[in-house]
Amino acid sequence: MDTYKLRRTMMFVPGNNPGMVKDAYIYGSDSIMFDLEDSVAVDQKDSARFLVSEALNCYDYNGIELVVRINDPRTKVGKDDLTAIVCTRKAIIRLPKTECAEDVTYCENVIAEIEAENGIPAGSTRMMAAIESALGVLNAREIAVSSKRLIGIALGAEDYVTDLKTSRSSDGIELLFARSVILLAARAAGIAAIDTVYSDVNNMEGFEAEVKLIKQLGFDGKSVINPRQIKPVHSLYTPSDKEIQKSLAIMDAIKEAKERGSGVIALNGKMIDKPVVARAERILEIAHASGITF
Amino acid sequence: MPLDSLIILQEGTRLKIEKTAVAGTMESSDIMVTLSPGSVGGIEIELESSVEKQFGNAIRSTIQDVLTELDVKNAHVKALDKGALDCTVRARVKTAAYRACNCDSYQFGGQN
Numbered sequence: 001m002d003t004y005k006l007r008r009t010m011m012f013v014p015g016n017n018p019g020m021v022k023d024a025y026i027y028g029s030d031s032i033m034f035d036l037e038d039s040v041a042v043d044q045k046d047s048a049r050f051l052v053s054e055a056l057n058c059y060d061y062n063g064i065e066l067v068v069r070i071n072d073p074r075t076k077v078g079k080d081d082l083t084a085i086v087c088t089r090k091a092i093i094r095l096p097k098t099e100c101a102e103d104v105t106y107c108e109n110v111i112a113e114i115e116a117e118n119g120i121p122a123g124s125t126r127m128m129a130a131i132e133s134a135l136g137v138l139n140a141r142e143i144a145v146s147s148k149r150l151i152g153i154a155l156g157a158e159d160y161v162t163d164l165k166t167s168r169s170s171d172g173i174e175l176l177f178a179r180s181v182i183l184l185a186a187r188a189a190g191i192a193a194i195d196t197v198y199s200d201v202n203n204m205e206g207f208e209a210e211v212k213l214i215k216q217l218g219f220d221g222k223s224v225i226n227p228r229q230i231k232p233v234h235s236l237y238t239p240s241d242k243e244i245q246k247s248l249a250i251m252d253a254i255k256e257a258k259e260r261g262s263g264v265i266a267l268n269g270k271m272i273d274k275p276v277v278a279r280a281e282r283i284l285e286i287a288h289a290s291g292i293t294f
Numbered sequence: 295m296p297l298d299s300l301i302i303l304q305e306g307t308r309l310k311i312e313k314t315a316v317a318g319t320m321e322s323s324d325i326m327v328t329l330s331p332g333s334v335g336g337i338e339i340e341l342e343s344s345v346e347k348q349f350g351n352a353i354r355s356t357i358q359d360v361l362t363e364l365d366v367k368n369a370h371v372k373a374l375d376k377g378a379l380d381c382t383v384r385a386r387v388k389t390a391a392y393r394a395c396n397c398d399s400y401q402f403g404g405q406n
Binding site: 017018019021022046047050051053054055057058059076080083084087 | 317318321322323324378379380381382384385386388389392393398400402
């Protein structure tokens with residue numbers, strides 16, 4: 001159970017803000033994503049890159065998973081971002097606006113060169129890809145399996161809805177296809193699926209409704225842009241006591257059945273088979289990783 | 295670009311400050327660093343900080359260390375500190391130094 005990695009929340013932190021970069025770990029998100037891309041002005045890219053790389057070299061962030069969103073690696077700015085961040089050996093590289101498998105493999109090749117030039121173990125830098133366009137969604141399957149370095153794929157909804165020539169609605173109907181495709185592609189590839197940000201930080205009711213939706217769809221977690229959004233996500237993602245007790249009962253029942261040499265069993269009148277056991281195991285993994293003792 | 299303005303740290307090539315450049319902001323937890331060509335020879339540091347008494351020497355020392363790492367021999371540094379931590383000071387001095395020499399051939403490796 002120790003290997004399960006919680007990614008319920010990935011908090012976006014603008015890369016050129018020293019106060020936010022310094023304090024990012026105190027809010028308890030499962031991952032922190034420092035942004036060198038859209039939240040940084042074009043003439044401050046160098047400044048943000050040095051700030052984030054120095055911070056990564058300086059702080060340990062209490063062991064929280066660290067991610068850095070770079071600029072397009074085909075540009076000098078993006079290549080410099082990659083070099084700076086890969087050399088810290090501390091963060092996962094988040095590739096923005098991924099549209100096809102070649103975008104991932106191009107970035108991977110640059111990373112491999114940087115690792116070789118700097119004595120960094122080959123393949124040790126992990127990546128994730130953000131899918132933010134119609135083309136990217138249609139290529140989600142090939143993107144998800146394009147590199148062994150990928151730990152997950154994420155939906156970037158703001159650019160995506162712009163590309164669709166629509167806008168975000170309260171029920172998120174315009175995102176349903178993209179969410180479903182990205183989730184399926186991630187699950188088929190055995191990697192994480194992270195949902196997009198919810199921009200209206202003052203609408204907690206709408207935010208919680210969206211979190212419930214993406215949890216039900218199967219996403220590992222959500223990108224957040226304000227510390228206030230962390231607790232509701234964790235709360236909704238943490239298994240209830242009832243779910244934990246039910247899962248423990250299932251695990252006990254299956255253990256007992258195995259000892260008796262029986263394959264399929266019933267618990268409280270309901271059939272317990274392999275998928276039911278797998279769901280119970282996942283609930284217990286999430287509960288354990290969330291710090292719940294049982 | 296003149297040869298002596300290139301940064302090749304491993305070979306100890308000198309970084310030459312050619313113009314005045316600024317990095318950082320006046321926001322809390324930041325430090326605004328202005329680097330100019332030195333007039334007296336050596337590194338001259340002018341620091342204003344809300345935590346001057348407690349951390350003034352440490353901030354000066356960090357500024358000096360970064361400029362030494364970059365092999366800058368001659369510069370005037372004006373630093374307005376708003377409670378920046380060590381890594382922020384390092385980042386802002388580096389940014390200002392590269393900008394001040396019109397150099398974007400950054401050296402990132404060998405930091406660990």
